[in-house]
Amino acid sequence: MIQLPKELLKAxxxxxxxxxxxxxxxxxxxKQVLIRDNYECQKCKEKGRYSKANCVHHIKHLREFPLLALVLSNLISLCNACHNQEHPEKLKKYRAGQKEYITEERW
Ligand SMILES: [Zn+2]
Ligand SMILES: [Zn+2]
Structure with a gap:
């Protein structure tokens, strides 16, 4: 398991x-997660569809579970559409008038 540096945990x-x-x-x-998942959205794959993954999502959200930040089993490759569904809280914000919706996990 990869250790999360203390300064990042703090951040x-x-x-x-x-x-x-x-x-x-x-x-x-x-990158490891994307390679593991073949750069494919794993949620679309479950439904028998193919979509290229755009981001790596924390199944247990980063802010609530910082200790799982780098745990591979807590990470999944998703396309933007599926990723938005995983973050209704961000979508709400977006609808409330944020001009640009860019998810942090794309970085
Ligand atoms: Zn998808
Ligand atoms: Zn996410």
Whole structure:
């Protein structure tokens, strides 16, 4: 298991998830997950469809479970449409008038 550096754990707990998503260690783990999942959205795959994965999602959300940030079994490749469904809270914000909807997990 890959250890989450203490400074990143601190940043997540402080709400600074950008710092985490921009870290080299996340980029490396993210890539591992995409390769494991063949760059395919795993939710679409379940339904027998093919979509290219655009992001790697934390099944147990990062902010609530920072200790699972780099645990491969907590990570899944998803397309944007499926990813949005996993984050109704972000969608609500978007509908409320945010101009651009860019998910942090795409980084
Ligand atoms: Zn999908
Ligand atoms: Zn997500």
């Amino acid at each position: 997540i707990k402080a709400g600074n998830v950008r710092k985490f998503y921009k870290s080299a260690i996340w980029q490396a783990v993210r």
